Amino acid sequence: FDAAVIELGASRVGEIAFTVSLTKPHVCVLTNAGTAHVGEFGGPEKIVEAKGEIIEGLGARGIAVLNLDDKAFDIWVARAGARKVLSFALSNSRADFHATDLGIDARGCPAFTLNTPAGSAPVQLNLLGTHNVANALAAAAAAHALGVSLAGIVAGLNDVQPVKGRTVAQLAPNGMRVIDDTYNANPTSVAAATDILTGFPGRKVLVLGDIGELGAWAEQGHRDVGAYAAGKVDALYAVGPLMAHAVKAFGQDARHFETQAELIEALGAEHDKNTTILIKGSRSAAMENVVAALCGTRLEKH
Numbered sequence: 001f002d003a004a005v006i007e008l009g010a011s012r013v014g015e016i017a018f019t020v021s022l023t024k025p026h027v028c029v030l031t032n033a034g035t036a037h038v039g040e041f042g043g044p045e046k047i048v049e050a051k052g053e054i055i056e057g058l059g060a061r062g063i064a065v066l067n068l069d070d071k072a073f074d075i076w077v078a079r080a081g082a083r084k085v086l087s088f089a090l091s092n093s094r095a096d097f098h099a100t101d102l103g104i105d106a107r108g109c110p111a112f113t114l115n116t117p118a119g120s121a122p123v124q125l126n127l128l129g130t131h132n133v134a135n136a137l138a139a140a141a142a143a144h145a146l147g148v149s150l151a152g153i154v155a156g157l158n159d160v161q162p163v164k165g166r167t168v169a170q171l172a173p174n175g176m177r178v179i180d181d182t183y184n185a186n187p188t189s190v191a192a193a194t195d196i197l198t199g200f201p202g203r204k205v206l207v208l209g210d211i212g213e214l215g216a217w218a219e220q221g222h223r224d225v226g227a228y229a230a231g232k233v234d235a236l237y238a239v240g241p242l243m244a245h246a247v248k249a250f251g252q253d254a255r256h257f258e259t260q261a262e263l264i265e266a267l268g269a270e271h272d273k274n275t276t277i278l279i280k281g282s283r284s285a286a287m288e289n290v291v292a293a294l295c296g297t298r299l300e301k302h
Helices: 015-023 044-052 073-080 131-145 150-159 187-198 215-229 243-250 260-267 288-295
Strands: 027-030 063-067 084-089 097-104 110-116 119-124 168-171 177-181 204-209 235-239 254-257 276-280
Touching (some): 015 044, 063 073, 063 131, 110 131, 110 150, 119 150, 177 187, 187 204, 204 243, 204 260, 215 243, 235 243, 235 260, 243 254, 260 288, 276 288
Parallel strands (some): 027 063, 084 097, 177 276, 235 254
Antiparallel strands (some): 097 110, 110 119, 168 177
């Protein structure tokens, strides 16, 4: 059968209520509440409210796929009312879809056992990051809701390839591993990227550009990402006026640069093949320039 997968984005309460009335989904997926566009929404609680609007766009026989690990789970279940809910969670065995036997391959990509109401099976992802295991569980739940077999779900997950600018691992000419995660950024996704970097052996350098669209939460959001990375990675290199707050929160072994050129020059001094550099920032920060400079690749705009 054919199925359309449609993302309903929003920056304020009421937008999803409108778009879900147009799309009329049979299944909806809420991966997490998150912090994207928190400044435009007016606070984290408004994000929970706005994202929950998608549930009320389901018909009476619609199915909501919800993250049991998210703080908004109970709120969203209440909004689902009598509609069926399928839950997913990284390791909570109470969830309908959960992972066990989590490991990583030589590339750093996770492998796990997928546990579902239809049985269990091994999965090997081609994506970096434990957060992508959670995303895979959500996708598996949505496919199951539409009647896809366990074998079909596993085959689909095993075939997924990374999108440019979203945690793509590549090698620089000097042999260093460079992870391009430059497509966009918010505090939640920067924390997830930090966790990815933490899983690699050797020296770990986190390279960040400013995070946009945080409004009144801009300074605190940048402090939070710096504090989160402290003790998890070996160094933080950052560019952009707001990233000065992250550098201060990180403390020793953090460096702030006025320009990308200065940042690129400093990164050029990293020569150890056992070093992994992860590069991330909002669209406005254009951090793909740094990836192109380090890897000698032709710059492609996202």
